Amino acid sequence: MDVLSPLNFVKISRIRMQGLLLLVFAKYHHLPYIQILSTKSTPTGFYGYWGNKGGVIMCLRLYGYYVSIINCHLPPHVSNNDQRLEHFDRILEMQNFEEQNIPNILDHDLILWFGDMNFRIQDFGLHFVRESITNQFYKDLWEKDQLSIAKKRDPLLREFQEGPLLFPPTYKFDTNSNNYDTSEKKRKPAWTDRILWRVKRKPYEHSFAHNLPGPLLSLSLRSYDSHMMYSISDHKPVTGTFDIELKPLLAVPLITIMPEGLWTMENDLLISYSASPDFLSSPWDWIGLYKVGMRHINDYVSYVWVKDNQVSFSGNLNQVYIDISSIPETEGQFLLCYYSNNMHSVVGVSNAFKMPLRFFLKDDILGEDQLVF
Template sequence: METVNPLKPAEPRDRKLSIHVVTWNVASAAPPLDLDHLLQLDKQDPNLDMYVIGLQEMSRGILSLLSDTAFEDPWSSFFMDVLSPLSFVKGNKGGVNICLKLYGYYVSIINCHLPPHLANNDQRLEHFDWILEMQNFEGPDIPNILDHDLIIWFGDMNFRIEDFGLHFVREAVKSQCYSDLWEKDQLSIAKRYDTLLREFQEGPLLFPPTYKFDKNSNNYDTSEKKRKPAWTDRILWRLKRQPHTDSCTPRRPAPHLSLSLRSYISHMMYTISDHKPVTGTFDLELKPLVSVPLISLMPEGLWTMENALLINYSFTPDFPSSPWDWIGLYKVGFRHINDYVSYVWVRDNQVSFNDRLNQVYINISDIPETEDQFLLCYYSNSLHSVVGISNPFKIQPQAFLEEDPLGEVQPQI
């Protein structure tokens, strides 16, 4: 017979998240018509919780820069056309390095484009080490990248195949004897002696080299340069290791966090670029270090199209609240944090507050009457991200009051 102590908080359950990583040097091309295969949306049940998409060589001409200032870039727009109906949201962060805090764990996501050409291998390795050692994040108590619990690093790393001639490499690829080429792959060689790179793992290269192809074909480079095929597009990961307990005990991954590779493949069907896209699908298993969200949001009572409405929210004791925090009202399926229907500053419109519960009001009288479902999102100015999302709810049309047979006034929806 099992007994439970009601005064002792329950242990947080282990979580399993599926992450799909995409890296693609798109060579300034526009998006193709269909990316379902790349995103695994052609599968009956892709069972994915997070997409991590990194592109290289997106068009950055003058017209592109002007359009990006006023509008979303075409690649981001295309991906969100596909993913936003499935409730995926593109966050407000940009650049090549993103830091996430996931159930209390620090996760660093790095998208890179390292120097090209066979002879520049030392320069590639210098860039690799420099990014890891020099990059820092703004914000309270965010550790250096090397102290993050998980690093996912991907991109056009531009590592090439040494020594072997063009004919040998092409014949090995044609006969799918990829193992003959692995020993001369510059990244594989560097992992043997570079102390930082050695800590990163990669899946087996069981797919053809992803560079360099003639555009709009599956033929390797037929130009005058006739570049050797190479696995330039890679996905790596690193789990933080426990410190040595003694001189004889090797460091091991923390027992409460593990990452397993489900698939690591290229996608030959896409021909718009001289690179083929590569995807890696991972299962991340972890024991949450925090079981309570920083912010809990809930609408108060029945929301109707009338005047100001109340929002209840609570936050954990260590949450760094700011007068510039705000709560946004969104339609389910929104694409970006700026797609709010309405918003309210948490301090300006505060109704009441105490240690456990806070109330603010939001005016939605200008919202058109629709059948859409809505969400509330709490944006933290200190953490530069959304830290709380409510469950979906509907905003009812305006209520009418009517007498019942007993003479009492009842609301009618």
């Protein structure tokens, strides 16, 4: 949050299961178009009772599209490949959202799946693998990578894509070094840390000959790399950068907040907002005042319950006020966010604005009026 908040990224949700942690950030202007639908942990260790293995999953709607994000930790060792594939399938099968009226995960428009998948390089010996890495000759190693082999055989796994493995295997290193394992076990290097994705194929994607529209959502990989400079673990971290292109299914926010002409009272900030006809409000909805660069949704400088502080309403236009007397003077910019209790998410964000300099009149000891800022 320290690094990302100055870049206008806000933490919108998190989920953790023992060593598995999933954090999701978004730039604040996207917040009204992101709804967190479900966060779930699926343990697969010790017959499903222990969370040292398994996955943490976040399901959200992004501009009207269903998106699932999965971070996983699968069983280790080269001999446990079948068990890894079984856990992979089990994590998918456990994503049942019937109670929340969410489609099955395999019907989601996009699945991002990553983590310590623990797939290994089979058949080749330690010396051959290390020599291939030293010479940056990875082609033979790709052919014996267990995940690559499984993708050719498993119909479901085949639907997941991955970028080319142009970086050295990310496991196993001596901690605080770039040396592969020199312990007595001398683990064979492997690409254990992977990033996969699956875009749901629409029936019209392959119908260009009939002049039908192309896909509404597409994803392209910009970069896929490991980072050797980090050495606190026996793994090297892997990052993937993607471009998502989509035609928004939700193009207008449910709440429109108008920050222009807000300042009418000495110590109150008057806020006008309008709601779309299909928005279901709650007495527990609130509007927060934030400084640009906020870290998360609870990082407000002030807030107000919408129903308790309502000033007036006329047709679709509503007005509420926030007491700003306790807010220190600052040169920074501010935002207003409307939080929906029913949807557990931000449904409206104002444009950034500067807080005007407040002033009032008071009498000094000489009886003369002074203008105080």
